[in-house]
Amino acid sequence: MNAQVWQGILIPFAGTSLGAAMVFVLRKKISETLQRILTGFAAGVMVAASFWSLLQPALEGAAGMGTWSFLPAAIGFLAGMGFLLLLDTLVPHMHMDEQPEGPRSGMKRTTKLILAVTLHNIPEGMAVGVVYAGWVSGNSGVSQAAALALALGIALQNFPEGAIVSMPLRANGMSRGRTFLYGVLSGVVEPIASLVTIAAAQAVTSVLPGLLAFAAGAMMYVVVEELIPEMSEGKHSNAGTVAFALGFVLMMVMDVALG
Numbered sequence: 001m002n003a004q005v006w007q008g009i010l011i012p013f014a015g016t017s018l019g020a021a022m023v024f025v026l027r028k029k030i031s032e033t034l035q036r037i038l039t040g041f042a043a044g045v046m047v048a049a050s051f052w053s054l055l056q057p058a059l060e061g062a063a064g065m066g067t068w069s070f071l072p073a074a075i076g077f078l079a080g081m082g083f084l085l086l087l088d089t090l091v092p093h094m095h096m097d098e099q100p101e102g103p104r105s106g107m108k109r110t111t112k113l114i115l116a117v118t119l120h121n122i123p124e125g126m127a128v129g130v131v132y133a134g135w136v137s138g139n140s141g142v143s144q145a146a147a148l149a150l151a152l153g154i155a156l157q158n159f160p161e162g163a164i165v166s167m168p169l170r171a172n173g174m175s176r177g178r179t180f181l182y183g184v185l186s187g188v189v190e191p192i193a194s195l196v197t198i199a200a201a202q203a204v205t206s207v208l209p210g211l212l213a214f215a216a217g218a219m220m221y222v223v224v225e226e227l228i229p230e231m232s233e234g235k236h237s238n239a240g241t242v243a244f245a246l247g248f249v250l251m252m253v254m255d256v257a258l259g
Helices: 003-024 032-061 063-068 071-090 109-137 144-171 176-203 205-232 238-258
Strands: none
Touching (some): 003 109, 003 144, 003 176, 032 063, 032 071, 032 144, 032 205, 063 071, 071 109, 071 205, 109 144, 109 176, 109 205, 144 176, 144 238, 176 205, 205 238
């Protein structure tokens, strides 16, 4: 792989790490309103990225199928949703709108919270991997600029996620160094998922439209299952809605302007 691909893979991971580093800057706890804003922004970025960076290229890549050009995107999207549903069911974790003080099993609260954000990062890593695979293949309609726009967009929404996983651990009395480390570790799965997806897409380039849609479906599962409920609960939920709109527009502008 060339340097541009490695750069694209590592940019989102850097976003998570910078977010985790907020434990060295902020106080011990993020306010509910700020967490709602950060979550809404992340959701907006992911929804926009799912369409402009993933579903649209998937539909364009299958245009040669004529009337049935929607099929790879439809099947891939549903498969991606199903994949995350399976992971969500099998992997014990804490949902993002739960408080760390109330675990539902004997597993340590720290591990459950890290697993929650780790699950979020899997589809994001897949999304970055598949768009770079599409750019490298040269026949998917994905440009280098569009792939970079997605990587930057994912990094932007990873920043609040890195803070959301680290700050509650700090509030529970964990040292800043350890909370930062756990936040960084929650993002390690992202470049790994990117590399696996790139390898799979390069091995079978004919299924690239389906893989693009698969990543979109997986990301949308996270948005609908986790992020939207969290940004909408409690008082002043409109703060999350406004942040969602800002994140959506920012990602749309980046993808259209750079793509």
